[in-house]
Amino acid sequence: MPDRNLQPLLHDLISTVRAPASVLCEPSGQIRAVGVQGMFHADVRVLSRAELSLDGRSVVPVANSPIGVGATAFVGLARWLGDPGPDPTVRVTRTRRLVPEGLDETITVTSTAAEPVSTVVSLAVDADLAPISPVKAGKTAAVDVRRSGLTWSAGDLSVAVTASADATVHDDTVSWAVTVAPHTSVAVSWQLRVTDPAALVRAPAAKAEWSRPTVTADDRRIERLVARSLDDLESLRLSLSTGPGDTFLGAGVPWYLTLFGRDSLWAARMLLPLGTEIAEGTLRVLAAHQGTAVDRDTGEAPGKILHELRRADTHASLPAAYFGSVDSTLLWISLLHDAWRWGLPAATVESLIPALEAALGWLGTYSDADGDGFLEYIDETGRGLANQGWKDSGDSIRFRTGQIATAPIALVEVQGYAYEAALHGAALLDAFDRPGAARWRDYAEAMAARFRDKFWVDGPTGSYPALALDRDKRPVDALTSNIGHLLGTGLLTAKETAQVADLLAAPAMSGGFGLRTMSTQDAAFSPLSYHCGSVWAHDTAIVIDRLARSGHAAAATTLADGLLAAAESFDYQLPELFGGDDRDALGRPVPYPAACRPQAWAAAAGVTLLHAATGLRPDVPAGTVSVTPLADAPLGAVTARGFRVGDASVDVTVAADGTASVSGLPATLRLEPAAH
The missing domain is CATH 2.70.98.40 (Glycoside hydrolase, family 65, N-terminal domain)
Structure with a gap:
């Protein structure tokens, strides 16, 4: 051989x-x-x-x-x-x-x-x-x-x-x-x-753009994870060698230490509790490279946010500026919205509204090639990425039988991102006196109806959203972590949210050190598959946060305990991914031997875990702040001093009985009473 x-x-x-x-x-x-x-x-x-x-x-x-x-x-x-x-x-x-x-x-x-x-x-x-x-x-x-x-x-x-x-x-x-x-x-x-x-990229001249909170917790693992995560994130800061010097996070070491749309956007979004500056830099640098024309070879389209940017002589397989991502544009819209809610100055937001309108233009014009109302992708060149969601390996989109789905593919989480981006875009258009908000609210309403009709399937443990629709519009019925990204978008009803939360917390999905990318009951499951059974730190953290926001503290706690145990095993430097073996198999996670480490959104998972535990959720434009920590403080008492809301340094304490207190809020913000 x-x-x-x-x-x-x-x-x-x-x-x-x-x-x-x-x-x-x-x-x-x-x-x-x-x-x-x-x-x-x-x-x-x-x-x-x-x-x-x-x-x-x-x-x-x-x-x-x-x-x-x-x-x-x-x-x-x-x-x-x-x-x-x-x-x-x-x-x-x-x-x-x-x-x-x-x-x-x-x-x-x-x-x-x-x-x-x-x-x-x-x-x-x-x-x-x-x-x-x-x-x-x-x-x-x-x-x-x-x-x-x-x-x-x-x-x-x-x-x-x-x-x-x-x-x-x-x-x-x-x-x-x-x-x-x-x-x-x-x-x-x-x-x-x-x-x-x-060189395409360089080290930023200024210091790190985010605050470094002081964390004290009954569970000392949270303290150690946040400290190591912030060191790793600081080491991944980049600026482009040309341009105004906006700072963003390189995706990961060693292969992805450059600008990546999806990775850089998610990492910036996960760091919003520490300030909006890294979000601003990420939004600006991606807007500066937003698509302006239709290009089959690069995947570019007007208003589209790119997938990655490389120096031309170091990347053999893809174009230097490659747009093969179905979700980066949607994530850009939602990062702008969420940064606005966390206090990104109105003048800065307003300067990015033209890029927002272009991004919404891509959503309305180019994202749905066959006109069925769902966003799909296909690589027509044979040289680009076969899959263009976050699970971008060639064999990641599979039926429950293990059969690989045929493109064009409409991913489940991308429909949720589109629903959320449409509403986020509408809110920003209204706030800055731009036309078109009603169109995007109608779009979201229609998306929810279409999604409910086409995506839900029945499995051995109940009904759930399919991973995707394939070329023939058949639901790709594997049970995967992708459905966790729908939580908190508004696309699901309360009953549907509870169904998804229960499935994600069940042993087939949560029996490892975090959230498995695929259920152990699916034929393609393999603990060391890149996207069909492994555990990804950022994926787990995003779902923990969305479970917490949706009021499913028990499910969030199950996943958080697994992720903290993994962090301890990896000396608190969470890798990109690791094996999805049962927790009692070896007593520690099996490394995925080719995982990047450090990696931006894996490091940002530590901040997201802290944020989920404390539950600080501001809406600076509306003048309100809510605090909804995990119910009954299942991770113990925790205090974070130095969150950032606008220009203010804010401290949050959650006592062992789950009661929360906040200090440092500016007079312009009103603390809303806790929901019961």
């Missing part, structure tokens, strides 16, 4: 991230010329090897830990050096820091030996300047790299490695001869600098 090119695995690698750069290495800190290891900068691998040795031998790894945004420390032992006996006396620490222009690393040799220790510290380095696309495909990149000493270049891109003054350089290796006196340390250092005028 011929060898296959396989995507490199990630789950056992350590990442250090400060966008647009990321380093992936072994737990020892070693960067070897295998798989996806290396340092990537704006979708190019600018360092493919950095192997450390003492006296030609590798140190024994014992620990690694993040030490702030964009920094990691690796601790190893040189067991052949120092005093004889069982206790190690020579320790080696690599402190790696990403900086806007590259990487700095310090290597510290510490000795507690009785006598001085002499050794030669060596670092072998290389740079293959490979674009990320062939690396992801498991292929060797054919890049014409020019090397001069410790400088590598290809086209206008160049990478230079320098070292502290006491170093010697031979071929590709930097060496330092050091002697460490008893109970002292000696440090040497090296640096990598990147010059890349063609």
Whole structure:
């Protein structure tokens, strides 16, 4: 059997991230010329090897830990050096820091030996300047790299490695001869600098756009998850290299550290309790790239929000600006609406109303190719994404029997997003004295009727909305997490919401560490399938929030407890996804070996979990705020100090008995009494 090119695995690698750069290495800190290891900068691998040795031998790894945004420390032992006996006396620490222009690393040799220790510290380095696309495909990149000493270049891109003054350089290796006196340390250092005028993205100049709340909770896992999540989110901040410098979140490391419509929008929406600034930047940068023409090759259409934006020479399969997303435009509309409710200034909202009207124009003109009243997609080029919702793998849309559905596909959650976007758009048009609101309210009403008629199916555990409609308008009857995204949109009645909540909380969907993407009772279920049985952190968090908003605290709590247990297992850095095995199978989730980590909407899940527990829900334009925490405080008492509502810093406390109190609200906002 011929060898296959396989995507490199990630789950056992350590990442250090400060966008647009990321380093992936072994737990020892070693960067070897295998798989996806290396340092990537704006979708190019600018360092493919950095192997450390003492006296030609590798140190024994014992620990690694993040030490702030964009920094990691690796601790190893040189067991052949120092005093004889069982206790190690020579320790080696690599402190790696990403900086806007590259990487700095310090290597510290510490000795507690009785006598001085002499050794030669060596670092072998290389740079293959490979674009990320062939690396992801498991292929060797054919890049014409020019090397001069410790400088590598290809086209206008160049990478230079320098070292502290006491170093010697031979071929590709930097060496330092050091002697460490008893109970002292000696440090040497090296640096990598990147010059890349063609880079699409860069590090933002300003500090993080959101508040960093102080969290205290009976369940300490919430505190730890939020803290780690905010560090990860800060490391993923990006701006485009051209333009006004609006900040957004890159989707994830290593493959998606660029602008992604759906991912960047969801992450910004999940961060609204911490401020509206990242939402504003995301809305602006996507509006600046909104579609203006019909283009079959890129999927562009007037008013459509793009799927992803890449530098042209690093992405082999898709166009640099690709619009193959059926939901990004709808999510853009709803982010604008929700940010307005959280206090995005009216002048800012008004400046984006033309983009809103264009987005609604796409919804009304281009989203429904066959005129049946539902939004569907199909890739007509054979080169784009076969599926264009958030479950975008080629085999994700399946019947209960396991059969793959045939496009065009009308996804269940997309109809809910469209219903919600129509009402959100109508509210904004009315508020800013623009015509057309009645049309979109009528659209939503008609969508609800059509949806109820066509999407609901009967299964072994009751009736529920199908995953999709296929080419022949047959309901694709798998039971999936997608239906959880309908909650809170208004598309479902209270009775229908309760039916969906009960199904999502049942063991077939919630028996893992969060919400499974597909029921264990469906033929295609596989715990390590990308979209047919795994658990995705953001998917679980979104559904938790929507269950909480809909008053289904028990179902929300079941999923929240699973997600917190997963977070604990992953050192509170939630990966993109993980296995959907039963919780009692191993007692901890099985990693999905190719999952991105950190990833923007997975990190934002920690904030969403905190928000669901506290239930702060403002409507700044209406002058009201409500607080509806999870009933009876099933996650225990929790306090969040430093939520943002408009310009105000707001504190929310939920006591162990479930009663809530709020402080810091401005006088312009009225706290509504809690519903009973």
